[in-house]
Amino acid sequence: MTTLETRRVVGAGIDRVDAPLKVTGTAHYPNDFSYPGMVHAALVGSTVAAGRIRGIDASEAQSAPGVLTVITHLTAPRLERGPMTLLGPSPPAPMQDDRILHYGQHIAIVVADTPEQARHAASLVRVEYDPAEAVLDVDDPRAQIVENPWGLDTERGDVAAGFAQADVVVEGTYTTPDNTNNPLGLMATIASWHGDSLTVHDSTQWPHNVRTTLATVFQVPESGVRVLAPFVGGGFGAGLRVWSHVILTALAAREVKHPVKLVLTRPQMFTSVGHRPNSVQRIKVGVTREGDLVAIEHYGMSSVAMEDDDYEPVSFGSAVAYDCPNVLTQDRQARLNIPCPGSMRAPAEGQGNFALECAIDEAAYAIGMDPLEFRLRNYAEEHPLLGLPWSSKALRECYREGAERFGWSRRDPEVGSMRDGRWLVGYGVAGVSYPFYQVPCQARASLRRDGSAYVRSAATDIGTGTYTVMTQLAAELLGLDVGRVRFDLGDSDMPYSPQAGGSGLTGALANAVHTACRNLVREFLDVVRDDEASPLRGAAPDDVTVTDGRLHRVGTPEQGESYTDILARHGLEELSADGRSTPPRAEEIGMATSGAFGAKFVEVRVDPGLGLLRVARVVSAIDGGRILNEKTATSQIVGGTVGGISQAMFEETATDAGTGRIANATFGDYLMPVNADVPDMEVIFCGGPDRATAVGTKGVGEVGLVGVAAAIGNAIHHATGRRLRALPFTIDQLL
Structure with missing residues (x-):
């Protein structure tokens, strides 16, 4: 099929299709959502970097105005650690014992009617520690050294012999410090339970990972967890893992039986959502x-x-x-x-x-x-x-x-x-x-009787332009104007997508969209395969191309018909098709x-x-x-x-x-x-x-x-x- 050689929509530097929503303030980020009866949470962080909690007194916080509950390691239920992911193991489950492993570690979560009440009550939680001497430097002889866990060390040739034949050898030690991702938007999570079903709005770069992790942690069916992230206020990698504040928000919502919103503070962004290691x-x-x-x-x-x-x-x-x-x-x-x-x-x-x-x-x-x-x-x-x-x-x-x-x-x-x-x-x-x-990805494409296309996948757009480039690609593949195509993302109920990270989403998702649109054209040809009224009767995918919302035979534009005519004649409101991509392998x-x-x-x-x-x-x-x-x-x-x-x-x-x-x-x-x-x-x-x-x-x-x-x-x-x-x-x- 020659759809990639039709009118050129891809490559053109068109404006972002989501720009009007963003500049008018109508793009909804996780922090913008609300539910009836929603309450608010605040976190308590450790003030030592190593040791144990000798005692934690939440009584004053618990009796503060508006407070619904205070959860600590003494009252938190047993939580499973999240699953292995494409990016490695999940971080440890929070508040499972009295150990302190780093400064700022989440040791309590307070839930109250308003965010101000929650923050105030969090300041009233009293903690006594048995501190230990922290290990904070890679050169500290007490630091445990971890061998290469993914087997990515390499060696070829004979390095010693190579240096022996060199005329000049230069060497040096280079150091890079910790950096913190710091997207402008503070990361936020809203969790709402309905029985064993959970809906979450989260500042994530990977909705499916949040869904799988929360289902594992809380031992509920994955099909009952829905994660929404249609817009994310930046990430730079901070949204690739499911951090403890997300799990604690879901835990708090289950405990108080209300939807709960948690927004990290800027200092908490430095201790809660990762950083570039030194x-x-x-x-x-x-x-x-x-x-x-x-x-x-x-x-x-x-x-x-x-x-x-x-x-x-x-x-x-x-x-x-x-x-x-x-x-x-x-x-x-x-x-x-x-x-x-x-x-x-x-x-x-x-x-x-x-x-x-x-x-x-x-x-x-x-x-x-x-x-x-x-x-x-x-x-x-x-x-x-x-x-x-x-x-x-x-x-x-x-x-x-x-x-x-x-x-x-x-x-x-x-x-x-x-x-x-x-x-x-x-x-x-x-x-x-x-x-x-690149990793496997899925997408679904639909064409409706009004001539518009709807394409979707559970990806995220952290500002990179995913909404726009996928709209362009689908428009070109289906022979439609960009304005006739809607691309949606950010919903774990949509077909599976990997994370927006590693410079891999555009490739994985584009290939899935390519396959979905190709399969959608094939669906239309299947509908008219035996249709005596169709000039496309018996046509194979390689026999046709698409232009201006019409399928027609290659080289003979007059021998074709529009998507809308095919749908109307066969009494169909829409046709849909799925597509998936798999990464190429060098050996293949x-x-x-x-x-x-x-x-x-x-x-x-x-x-x-x-x-x-x-x-x-x-x-x-x-x-x-x-x-x-x-x-x-x-x-x-x-x-x-x-x-x-x-x-x-x-x-x-x-x-x-x-x-x-x-x-x-x-x-x-x-x-x-x-x-x-x-x-x-x-x-x-x-x-x-x-x-x-x-x-x-x-x-x-x-x-x-x-x-x-x-x-x-x-x-x-x-x-x-x-x-x-x-x-x-x-x-x-x-x-």
């Missing part, structure tokens, strides 16, 4: 004087909570980034008394790329080679681990077009040679990749499935007297496969780049070494870039559709952030001669 990375690179990489060794150590299993292989990207015969990557984790980490935009690659691309840059300088030329010389034409051709890879084009747009040829190679008045000027580059990620398609690639070019200005750092320009050249909407895709890269600038220059979740308390858990203290910190940015898309899937997308949600910190660090070195290895880059490092 890392200490030792990297070593061997190179010949001709510029050939001969060995890479990359060790990563990152933090994990005491009883959690979140895992980020920060070194793994080094195994596949370059054509190098001898590579060793290894990751370990140190168990600390910290809140559970979780994914934050560009997990693992956001940290690992910083170390790798700075080390690659240092190796280029060590042999006197242009850093861009060095990267191109060691370009991996095939997947280094699998030995297979990439399903697509336009990184070489990204380097070439990005360099031209940026003006890399104007770079003076001598360190510290470029100036603008008192400012030292530096140019930096970083190669970028983000791994392929004979290619290595490719994630997104890119190149980041950055110009910085450094005032050597004051230690001031300014990012002046950023050019991002991105291979994102087939771009479904250039406007929203560009927005994703711009937003990711701002996040990368933030990671490089501002963000650090500061934990007090003595108490485990997060010392900067407000927007007044946690630094992020403002408009004046964001420079001119250009985005170029290179390459074309990926060959591994029908739609050909690769996802651009993460790749915009990757490489920004490294490119800024490399530009700082070009400007000043300083090689900075600790994020964020601060004034004291530049003085």
Whole structure:
């Protein structure tokens, strides 16, 4: 069937279809919903990082005005731990014993008639602790070390022999701090029980995971749990796991037999919904004087909570980034008394790329080679681990077009040679990749007698444009105007969808929508297969195409009829069809499935007297496969780049070494870039559709952030001669 070759709706940079709802304030986020008889909850957090609760007195809180109940570990029922998920094990069930594993741990939930009453009563809960000395540093010898749980350590060739033949070896230790996701919208949950049936509104990036987890935790049928998230106020990964506040809200609603709403405070967002774990990375690179990489060794150590299993292989990207015969990557984790980490935009690659691309840059300088030329010389034409051709890879084009747009040829190679008045000027580059990620997904498409289409799947749109690009794709596949297509998401009663994360949703969902729309056309052809009145009688799917709401034979537009005519003649109100996608496997398609690639070019200005750092320009050249909407895709890269600038220059979740308390858990203290910190940015898309899937997308949600910190660090070195290895880059490092 040639539906993908009909009128071009996909690719056009149309405005977001959900924009009118958002700008008029009529888009309903979880916090906007209400139920008759709804009451409110507030959480009590631990004020120590380790130890046990010696005693907890909730009597004063319980007798406060409006309070319905106070639940602690002494009164909470036994709860099952959530299931294994695509992203690993669920976090531990809350309030199951008296142990304290991190500062801010939820140790009580208070339910009252109003949010103010609940917050006040929460302040009246008295707790006595038997504190223990907390383990808060990955270098603490008391920290339990966790071996690589997913088997992602890699080794090829003979690394020791590779370093022996190297003319130059560079090595260093790179550190990245904890970062906190901090979406603007505070995360909220509403839970309402009707017998064993549960309805939940939640700030989640994965409704089906919330449904499965709550059914497991409360031992109720999954079919009786419905999770709604039509709009989510950002996430950046914070909504990928089912956190304890969601479970506690459902527990409280069951106890008081009222719908319950819980909205986290900003400080609680720092201890309740994950964070990017810190890392200490030792990297070593061997190179010949001709510029050939001969060995890479990359060790990563990152933090994990005491009883959690979140895992980020920060070194793994080094195994596949370059054509190098001898590579060793290894990751370990140190168990600390910290809140559970979780994914934050560009997990693992956001940290690992910083170390790798700075080390690659240092190796280029060590042999006197242009850093861009060095990267191109060691370009991996095939997947280094699998030995297979990439399903697509336009990184070489990204380097070439990005360099031209940026003006890399104007770079003076001598360190510290470029100036603008008192400012030292530096140019930096970083190669970028983000791994392929797709999992099974389902969608359903319907065409109604009025000629409109309704397509749906239980995905979420966290601001990435899912509503819009799926509307465009369905419109193109069905030959309809965009205004005749409605795409819905955010409801676990809809067909299964994976999470909005890992840059994998667009690919998985697009392929499911593609199949659903193809099957819907097949349903129409089945209806008219023996219809003597239809010019499409006996037509097979490959015989037809769709244009302007009409099915017609390929090459003969007059031999066709509209969807509405077929439905009306056969007395049907609508036809529906389901579609599902399954991820391609390298061994089946004979290619290595490719994630997104890119190149980041950055110009910085450094005032050597004051230690001031300014990012002046950023050019991002991105291979994102087939771009479904250039406007929203560009927005994703711009937003990711701002996040990368933030990671490089501002963000650090500061934990007090003595108490485990997060010392900067407000927007007044946690630094992020403002408009004046964001420079001119250009985005170029290179390459074309990926060959591994029908739609050909690769996802651009993460790749915009990757490489920004490294490119800024490399530009700082070009400007000043300083090689900075600790994020964020601060004034004291530049003085």
